[in-house]
Amino acid sequence: MQLGDYSWTPATIAQALQVGSEIASYQRAATTFVELTHVPMSKSSLQRLVGVYGGELVKQQASEAEAMVKVPSTEEVEVTWRQRVTPPSETMSLSHDGVMIHLREEGWKEAKIVSVAAVTSSLNPASGETEVRLSEQSYRAGLWEVAPFTNQQWAEAEQRGVPQAQRLVCVADGAPWIWHLVRMCFAPCFEILDWWHATQRLWTIANAAFESQAQATLWVDHQKQLLAHSNLRQLFTNVRLLYSSTRPLPEPVRQAIVYLFHHRRRMRYAQFRQAGLPIGSGAVESACKVVVQARLKQAGMRWSRTGAQAMLALRCALLSERWPATCRTLALA
Numbered sequence: 001m002q003l004g005d006y007s008w009t010p011a012t013i014a015q016a017l018q019v020g021s022e023i024a025s026y027q028r029a030a031t032t033f034v035e036l037t038h039v040p041m042s043k044s045s046l047q048r049l050v051g052v053y054g055g056e057l058v059k060q061q062a063s064e065a066e067a068m069v070k071v072p073s074t075e076e077v078e079v080t081w082r083q084r085v086t087p088p089s090e091t092m093s094l095s096h097d098g099v100m101i102h103l104r105e106e107g108w109k110e111a112k113i114v115s116v117a118a119v120t121s122s123l124n125p126a127s128g129e130t131e132v133r134l135s136e137q138s139y140r141a142g143l144w145e146v147a148p149f150t151n152q153q154w155a156e157a158e159q160r161g162v163p164q165a166q167r168l169v170c171v172a173d174g175a176p177w178i179w180h181l182v183r184m185c186f187a188p189c190f191e192i193l194d195w196w197h198a199t200q201r202l203w204t205i206a207n208a209a210f211e212s213q214a215q216a217t218l219w220v221d222h223q224k225q226l227l228a229h230s231n232l233r234q235l236f237t238n239v240r241l242l243y244s245s246t247r248p249l250p251e252p253v254r255q256a257i258v259y260l261f262h263h264r265r266r267m268r269y270a271q272f273r274q275a276g277l278p279i280g281s282g283a284v285e286s287a288c289k290v291v292v293q294a295r296l297k298q299a300g301m302r303w304s305r306t307g308a309q310a311m312l313a314l315r316c317a318l319l320s321e322r323w324p325a326t327c328r329t330l331a332l333a
Contacts, residue, residue, distance in 0.1 A: 010332035012039060017053055017332075018323065020046045021314040024298045047307075053330050054310025060329060061140070061313060065151040068158055087161035088136050089118035091276070093169050094157060094186065095284030096178045099292045101143070102302045109305075111292055111312060113141035114153035115284040116160045119169065121276030132278045138320035139291050141312045143305060146177050154185055162186075169272075171281045173197045174259055193266035194281035199224055201256040208253050209242040230270040236261070291315050 008016070016033055023029035030043045068082075095117075098110040117134040124131050140156040142149065162168060168189040172178045174197060182191060202223050206216035219238075226235045239257060243249055249257070260267070269279050295315055296308055303311075317326040 008039070010327070012037070013049060013053070013332040014323075014327045016041060016046055016049055017314060017327075018318060020050045021295065021311065021318050024295050026050075050314065051307055051310050053332065054314045055306060056330055057313040057317065057326065058142075058309050061142075061152060061155070065148070065155040068155045069151050082158070084164055085159060085161035087118070087165045089120055090165060091119040091121075091167040091169065092160065092162050092165040093117045093119045093134060093171065093278055093283065094153075094162065094182075095171050095281045095287075096153065096181065097172065097281065097284040097288055098175070099288040099297070101292065101296050101308055103143075103305055103308065104302045106305065109143055111141055111143050111296075111308070112146075112149045112153075113139060113284060113287050113291060114149075114156055115139055115287040116156055116162065117283050119167075119276070119278060130273055130276050132273075132276055134278060134283050137283060137287070138322075139287050139316045141287070141291055141316055143309055143312075146181065150181050150185065153181070157185070167277075169277045171278055172284070173281065174263055190272065190275075190277055191266045192269075192272055192277065192279055193263040195269065195279045196281075198227060198260065198263070198267055201260050202227075204256040205239055205242065205253050208250050227267065228269055230268045232264050232267060291319055 015037065019033045019036075020026060020029045023032055026043045026047045030041050030046045033039070033041045033046065093116070095115045096112070098112045100108045101111050103109050115137055116139075117137040119132065119134060121130050121132045123129075138156065138160060140152050142152060144152060157163070168186055169192060170182045170186060170189050171192045171194055172182070173194050179191065182189065199220070202220045203216070206220045206223075210216040210219065219242075223235050223238060226232070226238070236257075243253070248254075272279050292312065292315075296303060296311060314326075317323055
């Protein structure tokens with residue numbers, strides 16, 4: 001009957017892992033599993049299954065990431081080349097971000113995540129605008145420091161054929177660790193600062209300058225038009241005109257200006273849109289919510305580090321449409 005250590009068939013274990021990974025509570029997931037399958041399953045049994053098989057998947061991912069960056073031994077007689085994966089689109093997109101998870105005995109820790117997607121664009125005949133669409137998204141997330149995460153996200157990029165893409169675009173916020181990683185792994189590529197993060201700095205500048213919300217909104221709307229047309233020189237001139245040159249800038253405003261100036265080459269939005277490239281990091285922002293927050297950041301949740309990592313690995317496999325293949329590699333029994 002192919003019953004393993006848990007006296008369940010591989011198909012039953014796969015179903016239990018899927019339900020436990022999707023429903024945002026082990027108790028509700030176990031109850032739902034029993035109602036659907038009429039197979040007895042307790043909360044603790046389901047949690048144990050997720051820990052065991054999710055932990056095994058974490059080990060597989062670590063081995064895969066290590067193999068991707070391993071330097072060939074000088075003792076090797078014959079070099080073994082990795083298979084070159086064909087990307088699903090000529091243009092591929094990567095976005096990186098982090099989201100906080102509450103861990104027992106550690107407090108709030110950042111889970112880093114990468115989203116890889118195929119980019120397609122088409123001209124809307126009615127508006128004359130180029131419409132950009134992201135599809136076939138995949139994810140990898142974990143409680144890693146930057147160095148191990150760099151290897152993990154590179155393994156995900158290799159698996160999607162990113163190095164073979166004709167064009168590569170990286171869209172993210174202004175976190176320095178992200179752009180250091182992008183420069184190290186994916187240069188040359190189109191580096192784009194997320195539109196929302198850029199406009200948030202405009203609001204910081206306007207709210208400090210205007211007492212009226214209506215005036216602030218009017219000013220920001222005008223600057224967004226300049227930003228959309230890549231007229232950054234006029235935008236910075238307008239910012240400077242808001243404040244007297246004889247007085248120091250308020251610290252939040254100074255930081256916002258430094259942020260925008262530092263990323264000015266990543267804000268050529270008119271050219272990016274004309275080239276059919278995404279200018280928003282919605283893919284990874286959505287990934288933070290769908291992959292991480294929807295399951296690991298519900299009210300009152302606190303996780304062990306190993307439990308959170310196991311759950312993240314399973315959810316990435318599930319939401320990347322790799323569930324059947326992942327279950328086969330785990331040898332469920």
